[in-house]
Amino acid sequence: MDAQHLSLLYLIVAAALATYATRFGGYVLITQLKRIPPRLEAALNAVPAAVLTTLVAPAFVYGGFDVAAAMLVAFVIGLRFSTLRMLLVGWVAVMVIRHVIL
Amino acid sequence: MNRDDFRAGLRGGFPVMLSASPFGALFGALAVDNGFSVADAVFMSATVYAGASQMVGIELFGNNVQPWLVVLSVFAVNFRHVLYSASIAKHIRHFTIIQKLLAFFLLVDPQYAETEQRGERGLPVTFSWYLGFGLVIYFPWILNTLIGALFGQLIGDPKAIGLDVLLPIYFLGLVLGFRKRDRFLPVVATSAVASVAAMHFVGSPWHVSIGALAGILLAAILPPEHRLRQGRAPVEKEA
Numbered sequence: 001m002d003a004q005h006l007s008l009l010y011l012i013v014a015a016a017l018a019t020y021a022t023r024f025g026g027y028v029l030i031t032q033l034k035r036i037p038p039r040l041e042a043a044l045n046a047v048p049a050a051v052l053t054t055l056v057a058p059a060f061v062y063g064g065f066d067v068a069a070a071m072l073v074a075f076v077i078g079l080r081f082s083t084l085r086m087l088l089v090g091w092v093a094v095m096v097i098r099h100v101i102l
Numbered sequence: 103m104n105r106d107d108f109r110a111g112l113r114g115g116f117p118v119m120l121s122a123s124p125f126g127a128l129f130g131a132l133a134v135d136n137g138f139s140v141a142d143a144v145f146m147s148a149t150v151y152a153g154a155s156q157m158v159g160i161e162l163f164g165n166n167v168q169p170w171l172v173v174l175s176v177f178a179v180n181f182r183h184v185l186y187s188a189s190i191a192k193h194i195r196h197f198t199i200i201q202k203l204l205a206f207f208l209l210v211d212p213q214y215a216e217t218e219q220r221g222e223r224g225l226p227v228t229f230s231w232y233l234g235f236g237l238v239i240y241f242p243w244i245l246n247t248l249i250g251a252l253f254g255q256l257i258g259d260p261k262a263i264g265l266d267v268l269l270p271i272y273f274l275g276l277v278l279g280f281r282k283r284d285r286f287l288p289v290v291a292t293s294a295v296a297s298v299a300a301m302h303f304v305g306s307p308w309h310v311s312i313g314a315l316a317g318i319l320l321a322a323i324l325p326p327e328h329r330l331r332q333g334r335a336p337v338e339k340e341a
Contacts, residue, residue: 005139005142007169008138008142008163009142009145010169011159011163011169011172011173012142012145012146012149012150012159013149014169014173015146015149015150015155015159015172015173015176015177016146016149016150016151018173018174018176018177018180019150019151019152019155019176019177019180019183020206020207021177022177022180022181022182022183022184022187023180023183023186023187023206023207023209024187024202024203024206025183025184025187026183026184026185026186026187026188026189026191027187027188027190027191027202027206029184029188030187030188030189030191031191036188039322040322042284042285042321042322042324043318043319043321043322044181044184044185045185045283045284045285045321046283046285046289046317046318046320046321046322047178047179047181047182047314047318048154048178048179048181048182048276048280049277049280049283049286049289049290049293049317050289050290050292050293050313050314050315050316050317050318050321051158051175051178051179051293051310051314052154052158052179052273052276052277052280053277053289053290053293053294053297053313053314053317054293054294054296054297054309054310054312054313054314055158055161055269055270055273055310056270056273056274056277056294057293057294057295057297057298057313058297058298058301058306058309059269059270059273060270061298061301062298062301063267063270066267067266067267067270070267070271071267071270071271071274074271074274074275075274075278078274078275078278079278082275083272083275083276083279084121084124084125086271086272086274086275087128087268087271087272087275090267090268090271091264091267091268091271094264094267095263095264098262098264
């Protein structure tokens with residue numbers, strides 16, 4: 001096994017441990033302190049949306065016209081329907097733009 | 103072990119497994135597309151077992167982001183699980199220590215939601231039920247990853263068949279799933295602007311940490327919108 005692949009395996013193990021830590025961390029935390037301070041809770045509450053947004057916004061701005069258009073279509077779908085439907089419609093949109101329109 | 107409870111768990115988890123299956127396959131295909139081997143993809147599904155963060159992991163890995171930052175991002179996306187495990191503590195107190203350790207490993211979003219509901223309705227949360235519910239989602243998740251990864255190996259140019267838009271749209275769907283939370287709009291707007299600015303002025307991968315930090319800080323500074331529900335973490339849809 002080469003060094004690069006080995007480092008990927010370490011990365012996956014570290015990600016697994018980090019995930020596991022979040023899954024028992026709350027249990028440990030709640031048995032230690034009874035209430036989470038409101039500002040800390042607000043900050044924790046914002047973490048996932050904030051992180052995921054950083055993977056969406058730059059892709060929309062720098063991904064090119066086809067990607068931005070497909071994301072826009074998917075966004076409208078996503079307001080009413082499931083993520084699976086968003087993926088399907090967004091995929092159709094980008095395929096149409098790439099292979100039919102452009 | 104109680105067989106009836108275990109079966110009830112299997113039945114309860116079955117529809118969740120079905121709805122998660124396409125995402126398992128999608129993860130497998132995109133992981134291979136981002137430089138994972140089939141075995142790597144399966145290994146990640148079996149050990150991390152958290153769909154959204156696995157997608158984040160392969161996206162950042164594919165963009166040659168520093169490993170510690172990849173792990174930190176996985177950790178951040180999974181942070182909601184801290185609230186889950188805190189919240190179900192009262193329902194699983196009677197589990198043995200080994201049972202608890204296993205239960206935490208299986209604590210994905212629907213597992214949390216269902217456990218919480220069961221507990222609140224006054225139904226017994228037995229380990230047999232919990233395990234049945236968890237395993238019927240866990241093993242197919244790995245299998246679907248394998249199927250998707252094998253399929254992903256056959257793909258030549260992912261752009262030609264439109265695979266490259268799937269990750270940003272998937273993440274967009276996850277962001278939309280949080281829109282009922284307090285301060286959703288200001289947090290997302292701040293993180294969006296900050297991440298685009300960071301991408302422009304600092305460069306990748308710093309847009310992730312800088313953008314996320316901006317939104318999180320704003321959430322901590324803003325006055326509370328209204329009283330948060332106590333004792334119960336909000337459930338998100340992983341997919």
